[in-house]
Amino acid sequence: xxxxxxxxxxxxxxxxxxxxxxxxxxxxxxxxxxxxxxxxxxxxxxxxxxxxxxxxxxxxxxxxxxxxxxxxxxxxxxxxxxxxxxxxxxxxxxxxxxxxxxxxxxxxxxxxxxxxxxxxxxxxxxxxxxxxxxxxxxxxxxxxxxxxxxxxxxxxxxxxxxxxxxxxxxxxxxxxxxxxxxxxxxxxxxxxxxxxxxxxxxxxxxxxxxxxxxxxxxxxxxxxxxxxxxxxxxxxxxxxxxxxxx
Numbered sequence: 001x002x003x004x005x006x007x008x009x010x011x012x013x014x015x016x017x018x019x020x021x022x023x024x025x026x027x028x029x030x031x032x033x034x035x036x037x038x039x040x041x042x043x044x045x046x047x048x049x050x051x052x053x054x055x056x057x058x059x060x061x062x063x064x065x066x067x068x069x070x071x072x073x074x075x076x077x078x079x080x081x082x083x084x085x086x087x088x089x090x091x092x093x094x095x096x097x098x099x100x101x102x103x104x105x106x107x108x109x110x111x112x113x114x115x116x117x118x119x120x121x122x123x124x125x126x127x128x129x130x131x132x133x134x135x136x137x138x139x140x141x142x143x144x145x146x147x148x149x150x151x152x153x154x155x156x157x158x159x160x161x162x163x164x165x166x167x168x169x170x171x172x173x174x175x176x177x178x179x180x181x182x183x184x185x186x187x188x189x190x191x192x193x194x195x196x197x198x199x200x201x202x203x204x205x206x207x208x209x210x211x212x213x214x215x216x217x218x219x220x221x222x223x224x225x226x227x228x229x230x231x232x233x234x235x236x237x238x239x240x241x242x243x244x245x246x
Contacts, residue, residue: 019045019046019047019048019221020047020048020070020218020220020221021047021048021049021050021218022047022048022049022050022070022071022218022221022222022225023050023052023068023069023070024049024050024051024052024069024070024071024072024073024225025052025054025059025062025063025069025071025072025073025074026051026052026053026054026059026072026073027053027054027055027056027059027073027074027075027078027208028053028054028055028056028136028164028165028166028182028185029056029075029099029182029184029185029206029208030073030096030097030184030208031053031185031188032184032185032187032188032241033097033184033234033237033238033241033243034051034053034073035188036237036241037228037233037234037237038051040233041225041228045221045224045228047221047224047225049225052069054164055133055135055136055137055163055164055165056074056075056078056136056137057078057135057136057137057164058135058163058164059072059074059078060074060078060081060082063082063085063087063088063213064081064082064085064087068213068215069213069216070212070213070216070217070218070219070221070222070225071210071211071212071213071216071222071225071226072088072210072211072213073096073208073209073210074208074209074211075137075206075207075208075209076095076206076207076208076209077137079093079209079211083211086214087213087214087215088211088212088213088214089211089212089213089214089216089219090211092210092211092212092222092223092226093209093210093211094209094210094211094226094227094229094230095207095208095209095246096208096209096210096229096238096245096246097184097207097208097238097243097244097245097246098205098206098207098208098243098244098246099182099183099184099205099206099208099242099243099244100182100183100197100198100203100204100205100206101138101141101142101180101181101182101183101197101198101203101204102180102181102182102183102186102194102195102196102197102198102242103123103178103179103180103194103195103196103198104168104171104178104179104181104186104189104192104193104194104195105171105177105178105179105192105193105195106171106172106173106174106177106191106192106193107172107190107191107192107193108193109177109193111193111195111196112126112127112178112195114195114196114198114199115196115199116199117149117199117201117202119199120149120198120199120202121149121150121151123178124146124149124151124154124155124178125151125154127158127177127178128158128177129158129159129160129175129176129177129178130155130158130159130160130176130177130178130179130180131159131160131161131167131168131170131171131175131176131178131179131180132159132160132161132167132179132180132181133161133162133163133164133165133167133181134161134162134163135163135164136163136164137182137204137206138180138181138182138185138204138206139161139167139180141204142155142180143155143156145198145202148202160175160176166181166185166188166189167179167180167181168181168185168186168189168192169189171189171191171192172189172190172191172192173191178195179192182206183197183242183243184241184242184243186242187241187242188241208243210225210226210229211226212226
């Protein structure tokens with residue numbers, strides 16, 4: 001009942017604004033959540049979403065370049081960079097979710113041990129191929145971890161990479177033995193089995209932050225979009241996609 005009332009109050013707040021078309025930049029880590037709730041937001045508010053999915057660093061570059069947008073969901077370090085440049089309304093910022101890193105294999109394949117830094121190191125050395133992104137936060141951190149473990153060159157030599165995107169699909173197709181990505185992205189890829197999260201000593205917890213563009217002409221609707229992520233229904237979707245809300 002509480003969730004139902006909250007949803008009704010949210011919808012009543014939003015529909016008071018004239019229907020708008022919002023240009024939204026979404027980091028790939030939040031894509032599984034948006035894929036589930038975008039239609040719900042549009043139906044409940046009358047607003048329309050034009051969504052661009054990309055790696056957070058790529059979206060940061062687009063914003064600094066001057067590409068038009070109304071709201072953005074970025075990793076906190078990238079949001080700090082565009083905030084420093086005055087591209088977003090700092091007073092609008094909301095913490096949306098936190099996600100760590102994980103490893104998957106193709107569905108049905110044996111799951112190697114990654115429970116400790118030593119086990120993680122052995123597994124990465126023994127793997128014939130490893131998928132990771134080269135420009136996204138998950139891949140950059142993974143290579144930094146491999147450098148700490150003294151195996152970066154061996155891992156790079158057998159990397160199956162993309163600048164950004166769902167590299168876990170390489171694992172699903174059998175094109176990579178292991179795939180590294182944010183947990184929120186991994187749980188959305190069919191045809192893979194989750195090996196597990198990184199060991200705590202090696203993990204990277206990414207904070208996803210939402211903010212309204214300083215130049216948005218639809219600020220009321222843009223703020224409504226951000227508030228949508230605080231509703232119980234969306235919080236449940238965030239949790240279901242392997243992330244912690246807030």
